[in-house]
Amino acid sequence: MPSISKRGNDMPQSPIRKLVPISEEVKSKGIKVYHLNIGQPDIHTPQEALDAVKNFDRKVAAYTHSAGMPMYRKKLTKYYKEANVDIAYDDIMVTTGGSEAFLFAFFCCFNPGDEIIIPEPFYANYAGFATAAGINIKPISSKFEDGFALPPIEEFEKLITYKTKGIFICNPNNPTGYLYSQEELNHLRDIVLKHDLYLLSDEVYREFCYDDQEHISALQLEGIEENVVLIDSVSKRYSECGIRIGALVSRNKSVISSAMKFAQARLSPPLFGQLAACASLDASIEYSGYVYKEYLERRNLLVEGLNKIPGVKSLTPKGAFYTMAKLPVNDSDHFCEWLLGEYSYNNETLMLAPGSGFYHSRYLGKDEVRIAYVLKQEDLKKSLIILEKALEVYPGKK
Known part of the structure; x- marks a missing residue:
């Protein structure tokens, strides 16, 4: 066998x-x-999303653009702008769930054998994506006793070697629910800039910040515009786990261009999922x-x-x-x-x-x-x- x-x-x-x-x-x-x-x-799920699928009136359920439907991507730029994130239409690639966005990011930003630092505990599937891409995770432990706050930057410095190519955060965090502060993100920005690393940021839960706390996107950090790659998804935001629509967002044109090759190889993200996600952006207040x-x-x-x-x-x-x-x-x-x-x-x-x-x-x-x-x-x-x-x-x- x-x-x-x-x-x-x-x-x-x-x-x-x-x-x-x-x-x-x-x-x-x-x-x-x-x-x-x-x-x-x-x-x-928002009724607008369900109606968009229910009222589908095309004669053919065809491929869409490999980077995602232009209509949806253009509406996403408005969504991000309302969250104080100014990005262009071609900075966005629609993916088959956030999972594909993770894989594309790993494939495009890292070589087999490279290392990426991730605060733990972290979403378990990150390890699976890293294995698929042949990269090694260097964990840095946050602790229950410290409220799962970001470990001191000095601890990050101890882990950085010539193989280190990036840092990966989830904000707000899955599984802890921790929300990174401006000060913590500024520390990350400084170390990313110092060592010329990628900063990958999973911001799938951006809409769920409590107790008058504000979500700060990695894309809002000044001085590392070319270093940041954001992972997003509608699965949790609109209770649409099954439509499998995510996004890879970066101002780094080389990352998006490279990801496009993988996107073309898988042809296109799901048509009906994109229609539902696009309609969800019109969900009521x-x-x-x-x-x-x-x-x-x-x-x-x-x-x-x-x-x-x-x-x-x-x-x-x-x-x-x-x-x-x-x-x-x-x-x-x-x-x-x-x-x-x-x-x-x-x-x-x-x-x-x-x-x-x-x-x-x-x-x-x-x-x-x-x-x-x-x-x-x-x-x-x-x-x-x-x-x-x-x-x-x-x-x-x-």
């Missing part, structure tokens, strides 16, 4: 989805599973206000409830819709598997994402879980009860 490639063997399994087989088995037995493991919102208010209330309910459970600790996220909670357990991987597969309360249980999967450094996150507050408040209340009851009887408590 032919062997699997080294790249295939090295590709990490998703810690967010690895428990899916257990979940499917549990559901087949009639047990209800509350999915707090994945960022799939239950908030409705009432829609965005409702979404924001709902996530804020869910955050407050979840964080308050978690901190009432004996031994559980949760920070208050300033953005996105996740929290990394500390649990009184020895091994969160085992706990999450046990909780899903062996425990139920009133014939219901939870699916959480083990914290270790969001760290590149071994042995970190073993008492942490990522919880996505993407379910309605009634379900979050039930989930908190299940978690508390489960921890009372879990055999692997600290």
Whole structure:
């Protein structure tokens, strides 16, 4: 039998989805599973998006431009300008989800063997994209005790070698909900400028910043205009995970030109997804206000409830819709598997994402879980009860 490639063997399994087989088995037995493991919102997609697809009246569902529909890209420039980000129409490439934007960025900015520094914990699929591109992640650890703030710039300096070609941040952060300050971003700008590095910035959750906190885009940083590559997506902003529309944005013409070659090789991003995403830009102020208010209330309910459970600790996220909670357990991987597969309360249980999967450094996150507050408040209340009851009887408590 032919062997699997080294790249295939090295590709990490998703810690967010690895428990899916257990979940499917549990559901087949009639047990209800509350999915707090994945960022799939239950908030409705804008009606404008659904109508755009429903009212499709062309006779042929044809390819679009490889960089994305001009109409959509032009509307995106207006969207970014309203967020104080001034970019041109040809600075934007529409991608098949944010995932393709990550891959294109890695393929275009780095050579196999190059190193990129990423604050951990980080979105687990970054490791998969890096493996596919043949680049090496150098993690720099942020800590629960420090609120997951950006580590000191001096710590970044210690990691920089001749192989270092970039820094990658997520702002607001997945999985921690941390929101970078102007001062922190200025420090990053200075080190990027000093070492002539790329700064890749995942800003998918830009619309979700709480407590009067302001989102500052990497594209607003002066002096590194050619160094910044932004990753974006409509998946979370408009609850459109399934339409698979993202964006790669950069003022660096060489990056966009290089990415265009990959874009042409895959022909075009999804037609119907682009139509839906384009229409979503016309969603009402009432829609965005409702979404924001709902996530804020869910955050407050979840964080308050978690901190009432004996031994559980949760920070208050300033953005996105996740929290990394500390649990009184020895091994969160085992706990999450046990909780899903062996425990139920009133014939219901939870699916959480083990914290270790969001760290590149071994042995970190073993008492942490990522919880996505993407379910309605009634379900979050039930989930908190299940978690508390489960921890009372879990055999692997600290």
